[in-house]
Amino acid sequence: MNGKEGGHIVQRFDAQLGSLKDLVLEMGRLVLQQVRDAAQALEEGDTGLARQVVHRDRDINTLDMKGQELCLELLATRQPVASDLRFVMAMSQAVNNLERAADETKKLGYVVSRVYGENDLQPIPSLFQDARHMAASAVELLEDALEAVEELDVDKAVAVVQGDEQLNEAFHAGLRRLATFLFEDPRNVRHVIEAVFVLKALERVGDHATNLAEFVIYAVKGKDVRYVKAEHLSSGFLDAG
Amino acid sequence: MSDDNPSSAGAPRRRTIDAVRASLPRRYAKERRFRLTGRLAVLTGLAFVGSLFLSIILNGYTGFEQTYLKVQVTFDQEALDPEGRRDPAALAGADYAALVKRAMQAAFPDVSGRSELRELFGMVSSGAEYQLQDMVKADPSLVGTTRDLWLIASDDVDMVMKGHIDRRVPEDQRRVSDRVLGWLDVLEKKGAVDTRFNWRFFTNGDSREPELAGIGGAVMGSFYTLLVCLVISFPIGVAAAVYLEEFAPKNRLTDLIEVNINNLAAVPSIVFGLLGLAVLINFFGMPRSAPVVGGLVLALMVLPTIIIAGRAALKSVPPSIREAALGVGASKMQTVFHHVLPLAMPGMMTGMIIGMAHALGETAPLLMIGMVAFVVDVPKGFFDPSTLLPVQIYLWADSPERAFVEKTAAAIIVLLAFLIAMNALAVYLRKRFERRW
Amino acid sequence: MNATMGTLSDAATGVAGRADAMDGLRIRNFSGTVGEVTVANPRMRTRGVDVYYGDKHAIKNVTLDIGSNEVIAMIGPSGCGKSTFLRCLNRMNDTVEGCRVTGHITLDDKDVYDRQMDPVVLRAQVGMVFQKPNPFPKPIYDNIAYGPRIHGIAASRAELDEIVESSLRRAGLWDEVKDRLDQPGTGLSGGQQQRLCIARAIAVSPEVILMDEPCSALDPIATAKIEELIDELRQNYTICIVTHSMQQAARVSQRTAYFHLGDLIEVGETTQIFTNPRHKLTEDYITGRFG
Numbered sequence: 001m002n003g004k005e006g007g008h009i010v011q012r013f014d015a016q017l018g019s020l021k022d023l024v025l026e027m028g029r030l031v032l033q034q035v036r037d038a039a040q041a042l043e044e045g046d047t048g049l050a051r052q053v054v055h056r057d058r059d060i061n062t063l064d065m066k067g068q069e070l071c072l073e074l075l076a077t078r079q080p081v082a083s084d085l086r087f088v089m090a091m092s093q094a095v096n097n098l099e100r101a102a103d104e105t106k107k108l109g110y111v112v113s114r115v116y117g118e119n120d121l122q123p124i125p126s127l128f129q130d131a132r133h134m135a136a137s138a139v140e141l142l143e144d145a146l147e148a149v150e151e152l153d154v155d156k157a158v159a160v161v162q163g164d165e166q167l168n169e170a171f172h173a174g175l176r177r178l179a180t181f182l183f184e185d186p187r188n189v190r191h192v193i194e195a196v197f198v199l200k201a202l203e204r205v206g207d208h209a210t211n212l213a214e215f216v217i218y219a220v221k222g223k224d225v226r227y228v229k230a231e232h233l234s235s236g237f238l239d240a241g
Numbered sequence: 242m243s244d245d246n247p248s249s250a251g252a253p254r255r256r257t258i259d260a261v262r263a264s265l266p267r268r269y270a271k272e273r274r275f276r277l278t279g280r281l282a283v284l285t286g287l288a289f290v291g292s293l294f295l296s297i298i299l300n301g302y303t304g305f306e307q308t309y310l311k312v313q314v315t316f317d318q319e320a321l322d323p324e325g326r327r328d329p330a331a332l333a334g335a336d337y338a339a340l341v342k343r344a345m346q347a348a349f350p351d352v353s354g355r356s357e358l359r360e361l362f363g364m365v366s367s368g369a370e371y372q373l374q375d376m377v378k379a380d381p382s383l384v385g386t387t388r389d390l391w392l393i394a395s396d397d398v399d400m401v402m403k404g405h406i407d408r409r410v411p412e413d414q415r416r417v418s419d420r421v422l423g424w425l426d427v428l429e430k431k432g433a434v435d436t437r438f439n440w441r442f443f444t445n446g447d448s449r450e451p452e453l454a455g456i457g458g459a460v461m462g463s464f465y466t467l468l469v470c471l472v473i474s475f476p477i478g479v480a481a482a483v484y485l486e487e488f489a490p491k492n493r494l495t496d497l498i499e500v501n502i503n504n505l506a507a508v509p510s511i512v513f514g515l516l517g518l519a520v521l522i523n524f525f526g527m528p529r530s531a532p533v534v535g536g537l538v539l540a541l542m543v544l545p546t547i548i549i550a551g552r553a554a555l556k557s558v559p560p561s562i563r564e565a566a567l568g569v570g571a572s573k574m575q576t577v578f579h580h581v582l583p584l585a586m587p588g589m590m591t592g593m594i595i596g597m598a599h600a601l602g603e604t605a606p607l608l609m610i611g612m613v614a615f616v617v618d619v620p621k622g623f624f625d626p627s628t629l630l631p632v633q634i635y636l637w638a639d640s641p642e643r644a645f646v647e648k649t650a651a652a653i654i655v656l657l658a659f660l661i662a663m664n665a666l667a668v669y670l671r672k673r674f675e676r677r678w
Numbered sequence: 679m680n681a682t683m684g685t686l687s688d689a690a691t692g693v694a695g696r697a698d699a700m701d702g703l704r705i706r707n708f709s710g711t712v713g714e715v716t717v718a719n720p721r722m723r724t725r726g727v728d729v730y731y732g733d734k735h736a737i738k739n740v741t742l743d744i745g746s747n748e749v750i751a752m753i754g755p756s757g758c759g760k761s762t763f764l765r766c767l768n769r770m771n772d773t774v775e776g777c778r779v780t781g782h783i784t785l786d787d788k789d790v791y792d793r794q795m796d797p798v799v800l801r802a803q804v805g806m807v808f809q810k811p812n813p814f815p816k817p818i819y820d821n822i823a824y825g826p827r828i829h830g831i832a833a834s835r836a837e838l839d840e841i842v843e844s845s846l847r848r849a850g851l852w853d854e855v856k857d858r859l860d861q862p863g864t865g866l867s868g869g870q871q872q873r874l875c876i877a878r879a880i881a882v883s884p885e886v887i888l889m890d891e892p893c894s895a896l897d898p899i900a901t902a903k904i905e906e907l908i909d910e911l912r913q914n915y916t917i918c919i920v921t922h923s924m925q926q927a928a929r930v931s932q933r934t935a936y937f938h939l940g941d942l943i944e945v946g947e948t949t950q951i952f953t954n955p956r957h958k959l960t961e962d963y964i965t966g967r968f969g
Binding site for chain 3: 579
């Protein structure tokens with residue numbers, strides 16, 4: 001919670017918390033790039049870009065390790081309590097979630113390689129139509145979530161949690177549409193299955209972005225809202241004792 | 242940055258370490274000078290104390306010895322007990338001085354003439370006759386026999402033997418005549434002169450004759466006086482210290498009392514003597530020169546010391562001990578008497594002993610209550626007239642006889658021994674019972 | 679003051695109830711304690727306690743319940759009044775010159791500052807352990823036996839022996855000192871001394887034990903032993919502990935009270951205080967944002 005007026009007496013503590021946040025944001029930006037690139041590869045059938053995405057996952061794994069190490073070090077040496085403790089826990093979870101979001105983008109990369117790398121059968125043009133939309137929303141969610149992390153802004157975090165509902169609806173709509181492709185031509189089945197993977201992966205990215213936002217709420221307000229329905233997340237609910 | 246001046250190019254500013262190094266010799270020199278002056282001060286003090294002790298001991302050690310003359314004494318039946326009944330009363334009343342004179346005459350048969358004889362008889366102390374009397378009293382069968390006896394020499398003979406009277410001085414400026422010196426030489430040649438340890442010095446009371454004077458009376462007087470002083474001042478002092486330190490409320494009155502106690506400790510001791518004279522002797526009609534009065538006066542004098550030392554000792558008991566006792570539910574009284582007082586006791590004892598040593602060495606207040614009297618008898622109780630050691634020293638120092646010089650010094654040695662012993666005891670108690678926490 | 683005795687039970691309804699019942703009795707300085715100051719089964723209760731050292735207002739209008747068999751930790755910066763408050767509970771402040779206590783403190787519904795209440799009796803019920811281990815410079819046995827002796831608890835020597843043994847056992851010290859009961863308590867190590875002091879406190883079977891920074895002079899191992907002991911003692915005693923170590927408060931207590939400049943700022947379950955304090959001052963203090 002650096003940046004807040006009245007930092008710790010031990011300034012090094014503030015610095016450590018700050019670097020933890022910077023690491024999370026850096027990781028977030030990388031993951032964001034992964035989602036964008038994966039979406040682009042999917043859009044353009046660019047297997048080269050897809051391979052890049054898969055390859056870059058390693059960098060994110062490294063950051064994940066570094067992030068967990070930093071959290072552990074903070075817990076061991078500073079014994080944070082109250083908001084500091086919640087912040088460290090939240091950042092630890094954020095790192096974890098970002099890493100898993102990155103894994104989802106890796107899956108997208110594999111799908112692109114599988115679908116476009118084999119020349120025997122081109123997918124039908126509208127196969128990834130929903131994925132495009134979902135990818136755009138997922139990117140938006142993740143951007144908002146990272147902004148919420150950066151500013152520790154509860155309102156933005158609540159908006160992210162609520163925005164995830166739309167992504168989920170898009171996911172279900174996409175699944176229904178894919179089902180119609182199967183009815184049209186059973187030969188599509190292999191590509192449709194891949195498309196389901198894509199949708200699922202994008203839906204998961206949205207979930208991880210939501211988790212990020214939820215941990216921001218936990219860090220700031222001290223409330224665990226993971227199992228609270230999104231429409232109940234009002235400022236009145238968060239401030240009640 | 243030209244090459245012809247490389248030193249200014251590198252480090253124009255002097256480094257701290259160089260400055261430190263440069264100032265070091267001066268600093269150490271200062272420290273050495275300070276240490277030296279300290280040592281000099283201590284040495285000067287030691288030199289003064291040493292010369293004081295040396296002069297006292299050199300003057301005084303001979304005071305513990307006494308010269309004796311061997312004379313053949315005939316316990317004449319006719320003179321002592323003409324009726325032969327061995328009646329103790331008659332034996333006690335007999336003329337022993339005549340025996341001594343006869344014995345001296347027998348030793349030097351050719352001496353005649355009144356003044357010569359007086360000089361001859363004067364070689365032996367007037368105490369010699371009491372010596373003989375005591376012997377006969379102890380053993381009446383001595384009557385009728387003749388014995389070689391060691392009689393106490395007079396102080397003049399004693400002084401000659403100890404070398405305090407210089408034979409080279411012309412006779413008319415000397416206390417001892419050439420004749421006496423001659424007889425002494427004769428006796429010495431016969432082996433009839435001896436110097437022995439002077440037990441009488443410790444048992445006798447005061448006397449006009451230096452060779453008979455002792456500190457026994459003064460020691461007993463001091464003992465009784467200090468006993469009274471201790472019995473009165475210690476309980477009162479401890480009680481006052483405990484009350485003032487632990488129980489008394491902190492207000493104007495107690496502040497006033499505290500200030501007064503501190504001031505009392507600085508009051509000249511003779512004032513306490515005046516108080517004793519005015520109140521104890523004139524108002525209450527207590528006997529003069531009595532240890533009980535001296536003890537009371539000295540008790541008044543040392544009370545402030547004991548109270549101050551006691552309060553300091555109580556203050557030094559850590560508050561954590563009080564808290565511990567209060568914390569388990571001890572009352573204030575229990576806290577003080579079970580825990581605080583026992584811990585403060587060594588300090589209080591030290592203060593008490595220092596106070597007693599102070600009292601032992603005190604003279605001035607005693608002068609006011611008549612303890613400066615010439616008292617021959619060794620006091621046997623608290624109401625007998627008596628002198629005290631320092632008063633005895635004062636009296637002897639005033640006496641004209643040369644022999645009293647060494648008596649004075651000897652008495653001072655005894656007094657110092659007592660004082661050192663008491664202080665040593667105080668130190669021992671402090672070390673032994675000192676608690677650490 | 680006795681007129682307000684009846685309101686004590688009413689006050690158990692909470693902060694609001696207390697304010698209603700006792701309003702108008704004196705000027706309030708601060709009554710905005712955050713959190714639940716009352717408990718269901720209180721052993722001691724304080725209501726509107728103010729403490730003055732001469733002109734200094736050391737404790738301001740503190741209301742707090744201390745529940746049975748709980749460990750309540752009092753934390754706060756130096757000079758916040760936590761030790762002063764602790765010492766009110768067994769009237770150790772009585773010995774401080776110029777100290778004045780107003781308000782109500784009850785132990786089992788009996789007024790601690792009542793004229794009828796003898797501080798000696800009170801301290802037999804509310805024992806105390808101090809910051810610096812302060813065993814008497816006496817044998818270990820006598821250290822423990824002193825309280826029972828002066829209170830006349832033991833009828834015989836055998837009974838006294840039993841009290842000494844059980845107290846030392848409960849303090850986890852018996853096995854370490856059973857062979858040297860006749861040696862002075864001051865010869866033990868710091869941690870042992872402090873456990874000896876705890877044994878001394880429990881030898882008179884108090885209901886409440888007050889601990890004033892009991893581990894501040896001890897090393898971590900000795901501290902851990904004391905903390906383990908506190909946890910065990912909770913079965914039988916109510917314990918109030920003042921500590922400068924927030925980690926210690928977090929480790930040993932069930933409830934934590936945060937004092938600041940004489941005010942009781944916040945009370946709450948220890949886990950709540952240390953994960954999600956509700957008052958900004960509490961938050962700033964425990965996270966190390968001011969001293």
